[in-house]
Amino acid sequence: MRLDAITLFPDFLRQCADVGVVGRARERGLLQLETWNPRDYATGKYRRVDDRPFGGGPGMLMLIDPLRACIDAARAAAAGVDAEPAPLIYLSPQGERLTQATVRRLATMPRLLLLCGRYEGIDERLIAREVHKEISIGDYVLSGGELAAAVLLDAIGRLQEGALNDADSAAQDSFEDGLLDCPHYTRSDTEGTAGIPDVLLSGDHAAIRRWRRQQSLGRTWLRRPDLLARAQLDNDDRALLDAFRHEWLASQAKNES
Numbered sequence: 294m295r296l297d298a299i300t301l302f303p304d305f306l307r308q309c310a311d312v313g314v315v316g317r318a319r320e321r322g323l324l325q326l327e328t329w330n331p332r333d334y335a336t337g338k339y340r341r342v343d344d345r346p347f348g349g350g351p352g353m354l355m356l357i358d359p360l361r362a363c364i365d366a367a368r369a370a371a372a373g374v375d376a377e378p379a380p381l382i383y384l385s386p387q388g389e390r391l392t393q394a395t396v397r398r399l400a401t402m403p404r405l406l407l408l409c410g411r412y413e414g415i416d417e418r419l420i421a422r423e424v425h426k427e428i429s430i431g432d433y434v435l436s437g438g439e440l441a442a443a444v445l446l447d448a449i450g451r452l453q454e455g456a457l458n459d460a461d462s463a464a465q466d467s468f469e470d471g472l473l474d475c476p477h478y479t480r481s482d483t484e485g486t487a488g489i490p491d492v493l494l495s496g497d498h499a500a501i502r503r504w505r506r507q508q509s510l511g512r513t514w515l516r517r518p519d520l521l522a523r524a525q526l527d528n529d530d531r532a533l534l535d536a537f538r539h540e541w542l543a544s545q546a547k548n549e550s
């Protein structure tokens with residue numbers, strides 16, 4: 294898959310694409326990132342990339358002409374990669390909230406253009422004409438779109454076929470089945486095995502699998518009831534969750550007294 298990012302801070306995104314699983318995906322040729330800087334398409338002595346909004350008020354917008362030239366150049370550079378023009382995604386607080394379902398869909402595309410805004414954003418006419426989809430990564434205020442693009446790059450990159458090794462299998466991930474992960478424990482010279490649930494030390498792999506599933510269900514019930522409401526649970530899951538609820542409610546009652 295090829296990603297083209299339009300950004301005033303190309304170094305930041307390039308560095309994000311160099312580390313960890315995504316860096317490895319790039320080395321394996323599964324993912325390609327190209328960056329395009331509107332500054333390189335700005336004119337005049339100062340190569341300005343910002344401008345004041347019509348109607349006045351505080352804050353600046355990205356200057357429309359360098360941005361359009363930059364988008365055109367990015368599009369032209371990858372024309373011929375496939376027949377359809379690559380969709381342009383604008384990372385913006387006004388966008389649809391990013392979910393793993395969207396990530397999965399985007400990860401199957403041969404090519405995507407990502408537009409990172411700075412200042413207060415971009416001219417609405419540019420959105421209307423050039424942008425296929427606006428995406429937000431959550432309800433908090435960032436200072437620009439680069440971190441959001443890095444989130445998308447990371448989430449998409451690790452899903453490329455061959456990016457993950459068996460050890461970090463995507464199938465076991467939290468959110469792949471809509472549930473939170475179970476607790477994990479590892480060896481410690483200083484802690485020994487204190488505080489580790491007995492079942493994990495028992496060697497009974499069927500019991501371990503059941504315990505982990507129960508913890509996933511229970512934690513999702515406690516922490517993310519919104520996810521639990523949408524999860525597909527079978528009869529075994531419901532029995533495990535009922536038992537978890539019972540134990541948890543009993544332990545709460547004991548703490549009350």
Ligand code: 9D3
Pocket residue numbers: 384385386410411412413414428429430431432433434435436437438439441
């Ligand atoms: C006057 C109101 N503006 C500043 C508080 C609104 C505003 C403009 C530009 C708020 C944030 C930004 C920059 N944010 C992004 O470019 C952005 C973003 C975000 O802030 N939160 C979550 N997802 C995203 S995706 C891009």
